[in-house]
Amino acid sequence: MQVTMTVNGTEYSRDVEPRMLLVHFIREELRLRGTHWGCDTSNCGTCVLWVDNEPVKSCTMLAVMADGREVRTVEGLANGAELDPIQQGFIECHGLQCGFCTPGMMMTGRWLIDNNPNMTEEEIREGISGQICRCTGYKNIVDAIQWASDNPKAEVSN
């Protein structure tokens, strides 16, 4: 069936099976490979993107459910060559190693900051507790989100 959605500011229309998951639509149909797939059971969060400004695990949502809605993925974080503070924060604080969970972590981190610019460490940890990282042990991810929160100089482009 026909599905139309705006992804990172560009409108896309595709004819897809009703059962197609949003994560596969983004990755296979639109070839935006920054959103990853990791578990099928909504536990790992490596597929997190935004639908209408809310973080969503895109392996748990059908592409057709995003019809007419606005999606933002990791590819939509930077403004051209200029990185979003959340991206800069992950670099500054060594918030990533293998890079696989990173897009999902950054999408959640960006949303957390937008909704509470004065988070405590505990609130950040709680905020990312639906997502798994196997490399970093989380401390540097928490620091990266804190860094981005403390350095909001780049425009927040939601």
Added chain:
Amino acid sequence: MTTAPEVPLSPAGNPMGFGSMKRVEDARFVRGQGNYVDDVHLPEMLHSAILRSPYAHARIISIDKSAAEALPGVVLVITGEMLAAVPRPSLLGDNFAWMPTLSYDTQAVLATDKVRFQGQEVAFVIATDRYIAKDALELINVEYEMLEPVMDAKKAMDPGAPVIRDDKGQTDNSITDVHGAKTWESGNAEATAAAIAAAEADPNCVVVTEQILYPRVHPSPMETCGSVANLDPVTGQLTLWTTSQAPHAHRTVYAMVAGLPEQKIRVISPDVGGGFGNKVGVYPGYVLSVVGSLLTGKPVKWVEDRNENLVSTSFARDYHMKATIAATREGKILAVDVDVLADHGAFNGVAQPTNYPAGFFNIFSGSYDYPNAHCKVTPVYTNKAPGGVAYACSFRITEAAYVIERVVDCLAAELQMDPADLRLKNLLRPEQFPYMSPTGWEYDSGGYEKTMRVAMDIAGYDELRREQAEKRAKGEYMGIGISFFTEGVGAGPRKDMDILGLGMADGIELRVHPTGKAVLRLSVQSQGQAHETTFAQIVSHELGIPPEDIEVVHGDTDQTPFGLGTYGSRSTPVSGAAASIVSRKVRDRAKIVAAAALECSPDDLEWELGRWFVKGDHERGKTIQEIALLSHGSLELPEGVEGHLDATTVYNPPNLTYPYGCYICVVDVDVATGQVKVRRFIAVDDCGTRINPMIVEGQVHGGLADGIGMALMELIAFDEDGNCLGGSFMDYLLPTAVECPNYELGETVTPSPHHPIGAKGVGESATVGSPAAVVNAVIDAISPFGVRHADMPLTPANVWRAIQGRPIRTDMAVE
């Protein structure tokens, strides 16, 4: 940035050598531009899915695939019977249905006779779309005859136990290594037994025995395993993109498995989303994508889902250990003996050097000074997934460190000694290095007590003990756990160590372009360790070329020299040494070119970072960049000296390196619910020279989280029917940000004397050292209830039951 002050900065602000430096890799990863296997997309590429066995042990009566083949979009359905009919011109067998494992055993690619674990590969569907491929799995009808499964390793050798490997003509479930041995022993059995017997008879001594299980866990990298195979039907060229920690070793294995000429095989391991040992072995799925491309003439992609990753790929541990420690009542350790029952699953797929069938488990004597140690490891087949040693494996040093650190705490409890005092009394002293361990390992360097004191200072150990006493008086239970570990990493000297006959030395190649920029080609493969950053720093340290001017190429067998890959913390100890040595070769060559240019003898030249100059005339010299251009130019060079600065080398390590550390974990236990909260985690590592301290600390953080996970929640258990109870992230629990504390790190630096830059490797240190610290802390917390030991994972239920005096076997769903 914590760049050491003596290291000059490059024009881009990076350390010209060692120091914390932002990672080169991050630029692509934070933009979502990493290139993982599932990101590979080729024209006409087909997708695939594997039908897996629902049973742990069953005979295959028939497979009806006609309905699946009739599904529109399905291109081919491959069964074991079909594989058995594909001729394989190879020394290792005459068809594709079986493949060799890394331990000289065989493993079914697709089952032909029996299925031997739940999740075993039974059929392979190739289709135009991954959804159709999965649909087709539902249409394959397999008729099974159920057989009794062997799920309890302790019953695998019982008389009358069902025989799993009847394909090999076996009559029991024993495992035989390549030398024909069914048990693997190390150390001095007689002296150890005598010392323990003497201690038992001596009222001034104690002997403590404990049954200690390191249950089955799983590495679970965030990216599952997968591959894209493209076998060109005209040229015969196979290009395989795959999740591999060892692309060169995999290429050779494919040459052997498939009988393909090795020069026609190109293995590309692109960005890998975490490995932790899970991506060392060769899995049936990889082979099936190759066979699929062979049979369809099209590229075939196979990417497993999370359930498949958990139930079928390399697990870790599954060691049932009985440890006996003898000591004087003053706390001097006299002897340790460990008897291990090792559950290897249905095929012996353990990745380890040939002559070490129990990996490096026999380093269990640990960090202490005592003469008598012995271990015996008995491996058995069970109806569980094959593989093994994965999960920051260190070739079983994780099990070794756990058993000694746990049993030392048991001894401390028996002696009513503080576990810190007991360790300090027994730690090896600096003057004992190089130290020959009772099981034959030559520890290269160490200053153990200093490292332990640093950890105790950071922790405020005495204050913690005071707090604990006060809390206990109020009915609150906190625990302090210590672990002191020694690893042997960087396998290894080729005279001793090989995998499938491939010596564990690493090649490397360094090219210096006319403009002085360089390309370093590595055999090892990053799964997040940031080789593109740290290896550039090694070259920069040796040659004074800015790190940003050095491109590091890895993960492509056509682009890099042969080497054994990244696992067992071996990249820095082996390939890191190679990077240093190849840079020094370039430096030596540059000296000759500089001498020709400066019209002097090479003997008159002196090196400073990035430049050769004439001794006593500092102004008269040539930078490495000037020399690079000269080496490509028209300068007349001395007789016998080639142009260019490029060099290659193969590094064969003379010994392992021996990183060590002291970890202290502080927990609070709610004895009403059994809930454990990790309050603090102090980790002091000595991994020798730190190339990039930021990256070292990041690796330690990750390993500490691993340890918290294994100690408190991770478990692949089975029920008696053979059902895997850890088949999803809803059942196989991994630590999240709320279970992990803010780590407190410290360091001491004791360089390896035999490594060119003194680095020891650190990738697995924290995973090796941390589980014991967490478990020791929990047991310490609940020791007032008379608990001396309880097995991982220390879930609330298990902690509560231990407090009630009813600890259970955590590896089985039945008691």
